[in-house]
Amino acid sequence: MSGRRGQADVDLIVRADRMVPMTSEGVVDDAAVCVRDGEIVYAGPAAGCASLRAGRVVEAGDAVLIPGLVNAHTHVGDHIYGTMVDEADVSESLYEVIFPLAGKLDHDLLHAAARVGMWDAVRCGVTTVCDQNMYAEATAQAATEVGIRAVVAEKVVEYRMDSTPSFDRGSRTYAMTWDRAEAERLLALGVEFAERWRGHPLVSPAIGPLAADHLSTDMLRECARAADSLGVKLVPHIAQTEAEGAELRRRGYEGSIRYLDAIGFLSPAVHAAHMVFVDDEEIAIAADRGISMSFNPLSMLSCRCFPPIQRELAAGIRSGFGTDAFSMDMLADMRPAIYVANLLGDADAAPLGAHDLLRMATVEGAQAVGLGDQIGTIEPGKRADLVVLDLHDPRLMQVSNVVETLAYYASGRNVTHTIVDGNVVYEGGEAALFDEDEVLDAGRDGAAEWLRRGRGLIGGSALADRVDQRAYGVP
Numbered sequence: 001m002s003g004r005r006g007q008a009d010v011d012l013i014v015r016a017d018r019m020v021p022m023t024s025e026g027v028v029d030d031a032a033v034c035v036r037d038g039e040i041v042y043a044g045p046a047a048g049c050a051s052l053r054a055g056r057v058v059e060a061g062d063a064v065l066i067p068g069l070v071n072a073h074t075h076v077g078d079h080i081y082g083t084m085v086d087e088a089d090v091s092e093s094l095y096e097v098i099f100p101l102a103g104k105l106d107h108d109l110l111h112a113a114a115r116v117g118m119w120d121a122v123r124c125g126v127t128t129v130c131d132q133n134m135y136a137e138a139t140a141q142a143a144t145e146v147g148i149r150a151v152v153a154e155k156v157v158e159y160r161m162d163s164t165p166s167f168d169r170g171s172r173t174y175a176m177t178w179d180r181a182e183a184e185r186l187l188a189l190g191v192e193f194a195e196r197w198r199g200h201p202l203v204s205p206a207i208g209p210l211a212a213d214h215l216s217t218d219m220l221r222e223c224a225r226a227a228d229s230l231g232v233k234l235v236p237h238i239a240q241t242e243a244e245g246a247e248l249r250r251r252g253y254e255g256s257i258r259y260l261d262a263i264g265f266l267s268p269a270v271h272a273a274h275m276v277f278v279d280d281e282e283i284a285i286a287a288d289r290g291i292s293m294s295f296n297p298l299s300m301l302s303c304r305c306f307p308p309i310q311r312e313l314a315a316g317i318r319s320g321f322g323t324d325a326f327s328m329d330m331l332a333d334m335r336p337a338i339y340v341a342n343l344l345g346d347a348d349a350a351p352l353g354a355h356d357l358l359r360m361a362t363v364e365g366a367q368a369v370g371l372g373d374q375i376g377t378i379e380p381g382k383r384a385d386l387v388v389l390d391l392h393d394p395r396l397m398q399v400s401n402v403v404e405t406l407a408y409y410a411s412g413r414n415v416t417h418t419i420v421d422g423n424v425v426y427e428g429g430e431a432a433l434f435d436e437d438e439v440l441d442a443g444r445d446g447a448a449e450w451l452r453r454g455r456g457l458i459g460g461s462a463l464a465d466r467v468d469q470r471a472y473g474v475p
């Protein structure tokens with residue numbers, strides 16, 4: 001934006017009645033943030049920068065300015081799935097249809113879906129996603145087009161996508177056809193991707209082994225080695241399902257963390273999604289090895305499980321906050337997360353509250369995904385990832401404590417401005433860098449094309465009666 005600065009001192013000044021910088025400053029009234037070349041050069045009372053001339057000023061007024069939200073675990077391309085899974089038959093839908101259908105995806109379909117997911121993200125105040133999926137290149141390209149910051153990893157599994165795990169309804173177990181060559185091919189793709197995107201201002205590549213039960217011990221070690229030699233994060237799912245635990249018991253280990261520790265996989269490079277099926281000893285091991293995690297409450301509730309988040313935090317595990325697939329509205333997820341965590345948590349554990357959630361969604365999340373030195377707080381020296389939320393709203397009228405107001409009452413619909421790296425990417429209900437109609441049409445057409453390719457899989461499955469004919473794009 002420096003080209004637009006002209007005679008100005010800074011590129012952008014954002015002023016708002018309240019600011020929660022997520023530093024030791026607490027809440028700042030009549031606040032301003034000044035941005036030059038994408039970097040925050042001033043953050044504090046507006047009076048402190050009154051003499052500065054700006055290329056552009058955002059006067060937010062009755063609003064609150066917070067650091068951009070960091071969605072610490074996503075699959076933005078999974079927006080193509082829409083609402084295809086119903087509680088009535090989650091496992092059948094996933095194993096019999098969704099996983100095999102993923103084999104019908106390609107770069108263009110993932111790109112179309114990722115753009116829709118990232119648009120949803122920026123309009124909900126999310127400025128960073130931490131994503132793992134097939135066709136990582138498509139996700140990274142989408143991030144640059146939408147203008148969002150993204151940690152992106154190629155998904156590595158040890159089976160072919162045209163031969164995904166088969167599910168037995170009776171025993172509720174699944175069986176896999178292992179294919180080492182395919183895992184090596186996917187990891188090589190992931191390494192090439194990481195080498196290509198390293199040093200990009202918005203995209204930080206990572207290595208993405210899907211989960212311990214989808215990869216052999218050898219390939220998990222190869223993934224960890226690759227991340228270590230590239231100096232990037234390792235972003236697996238850990239302790240997500242009981243099926244994962246059962247597979248690792250077959251390998252002779254009780255629990256995902258014990259197993260991953262024994263094979264030398266755990267290090268501070270690991271940022272783990274979920275961490276649900278872990279006991280206290282495993283929590284202590286995870287904390288000791290310095291891994292971070294993403295707490296993804298609504299996603300886990302959809303799988304009818306929930307992580308021991310208070311014990312994980314008490315042990316010192318750094319946790320971000322994630323939505324996983326589908327919705328990107330982190331603010332809307334906070335209230336149920338707090339209630340369920342406290343309902344299920346130990347009676348003697350410190351209850352989870354609004355400040356904990358907002359910290360996870362900003363400063364802790366930024367550190368968890370490896371970007372803590374660049375983002376997560378509003379302070380000079382950090383990149384300007386900022387969100388403005390309008391407080392002129394019937395639900396947000398009574399602000400006795402702005403952090404509690406945000407966590408319990410706000411949602412993505414209160415976001416008026418999303419700023420990433422100093423660029424306003426969402427403003428007044430509209431995306432700034434792309435044509436919304438084109439993105440939505442391409443996403444919808446891509447989803448219909450994908451379903452047409454998978455029509456044979458859907459027929460006769462748990463989804464057969466539920467997929468509306470219109471979803472196939474047939475008028």
Ligand SMILES: [Zn+2]
Nearest residue numbers: 075237273324
């Ligand atoms: Zn996930």
